[in-house]
Amino acid sequence: MELKEIKELIKLVSESDVSEVEVERGDFKVSIKKVEEKTTIIQQASAPMVQAYAPAAPVASAPAAPAAPVHTPAASNLITIKSPMIGTYYKTPSPDKPAFVNVGDEIKVGQVLCIVEAMKLFNEIESEVSGRVVKILVENSSPVEYDQPLFLVEPI
Amino acid sequence: MSDNHFFHLHFNEISSSNDLAKKLWSDAKIKAHTLVSASYQNQGKGQQNNVWESEADKNLLFTIVVSPDFLKIEEQVFLNMAVSLAVYDYFTNKNISECFIKWPNDIMVNHKKVSGILIENSISQNQIKVAFIGIGININQTDFYTTQANSLALITDKSYDLFEELKLFEKCFSKRYKQLKTQKQAIFQDYHEALYLKNVRAKFSYDNQLAHGKITGVNKVGQLLIIFDGGETKTFSNKEVQLINENT
Numbered sequence A: 001m002e003l004k005e006i007k008e009l010i011k012l013v014s015e016s017d018v019s020e021v022e023v024e025r026g027d028f029k030v031s032i033k034k035v036e037e038k039t040t041i042i043q044q045a046s047a048p049m050v051q052a053y054a055p056a057a058p059v060a061s062a063p064a065a066p067a068a069p070v071h072t073p074a075a076s077n078l079i080t081i082k083s084p085m086i087g088t089y090y091k092t093p094s095p096d097k098p099a100f101v102n103v104g105d106e107i108k109v110g111q112v113l114c115i116v117e118a119m120k121l122f123n124e125i126e127s128e129v130s131g132r133v134v135k136i137l138v139e140n141s142s143p144v145e146y147d148q149p150l151f152l153v154e155p156i
Numbered sequence B: 001m002s003d004n005h006f007f008h009l010h011f012n013e014i015s016s017s018n019d020l021a022k023k024l025w026s027d028a029k030i031k032a033h034t035l036v037s038a039s040y041q042n043q044g045k046g047q048q049n050n051v052w053e054s055e056a057d058k059n060l061l062f063t064i065v066v067s068p069d070f071l072k073i074e075e076q077v078f079l080n081m082a083v084s085l086a087v088y089d090y091f092t093n094k095n096i097s098e099c100f101i102k103w104p105n106d107i108m109v110n111h112k113k114v115s116g117i118l119i120e121n122s123i124s125q126n127q128i129k130v131a132f133i134g135i136g137i138n139i140n141q142t143d144f145y146t147t148q149a150n151s152l153a154l155i156t157d158k159s160y161d162l163f164e165e166l167k168l169f170e171k172c173f174s175k176r177y178k179q180l181k182t183q184k185q186a187i188f189q190d191y192h193e194a195l196y197l198k199n200v201r202a203k204f205s206y207d208n209q210l211a212h213g214k215i216t217g218v219n220k221v222g223q224l225l226i227i228f229d230g231g232e233t234k235t236f237s238n239k240e241v242q243l244i245n246e247n248t
Helices: A003-015 A048-056 B017-026 B073-092 B152-156 B162-182 B184-194
Strands: A020-025 A028-035 A038-045 A079-082 A087-090 A112-118 A121-126 A131-136 A142-144 A149-154 B007-014 B034-041 B060-066 B099-102 B106-109 B112-124 B127-137 B201-206 B209-218 B224-228 B233-236 B241-244
Touching (some): A121 B073, B007 B017, B017 B034, B017 B060, B017 B112, B017 B127, B034 B162, B060 B162, B073 B106, B073 B162, B073 B184, B127 B162, B184 B209
Parallel strands (some): A121 B112, B007 B034
Antiparallel strands (some): A028 A038, A079 A149, A087 A112, A087 A142, A112 A121, A131 A149, B099 B106, B106 B112, B112 B127, B201 B241, B209 B224, B224 B233
């Protein structure tokens, strides 16, 4: 099962009245359960490869969730880049353009990472660190709070 | 350079004045307090995926580059309000009534849009380094693809010298920009007085539903507050709610 399919499943569950979905395919099993408007993957059977991806799964209805990226490999030395403001997160300069940064990209100080929009003011957020993007913690065009973690960056 | 004067660069045809101003800024070709204008934009920008349509040499299309380093990031909403008020002042100075600011920053005359604003900031180390304030004001254009657009010429039945009008606007902008430094509360208050359909019952769509309510104001982070007929007040960010215009 691909990450995209899991994302779609989560979207399906969060948008429907169904509170729990279990999908089994070969030796892979995923169960998605809705807890108080929050969609979380609670179980992955015999699919360690997916485990690494799971925390990045979109949790559209629960903006508070990105606080969860705890078990990332070598999390201790990672730098968290946080939102300097309340607004809506955009990963591209405009919908038809590629993302400012992707997981695995090397970033430099001063490089634009994303846009946070509030009241039709589009703020290009520049990086204060250099390193490699390990994880992007928010979904495109989702609301972000002040100080909400946006990116995990591994110093190089 | 004094607050009342801008270094002015004019181009015949460009992609978008905000994009060009950003490029000139990053190439260190311009400084703060520069105004970049164009006769025609072939890729005029509205927000994210919207396009700003304008005939050549008919309207004001420009970007003002400023460095509002006196503003904290969380105060940037006031910048948006100050710019909206500058355009609002430009129209009301001509004794045009029925002029309002539609949240967040469209200027409406007789329920139709006459001006659009798109501000792009560059944020680093928790500071607004530079703001690119893109403004389009419909002046002499009288034919529009949409029925929702208005222009100064349509409102007054006259045509105007664009350069003169730009000078008039610069004055309005300078006044509000100065006010932004010391009197944010006055800006907040004036914005509310000019707010379109404030305390007027109207129809809104949000979350795939329609409901009647009244706009009560905008909070300090720029979100719109609507009290619905049932008595419940909801807070909306940009694009989360749409006004169903029943006046046109």
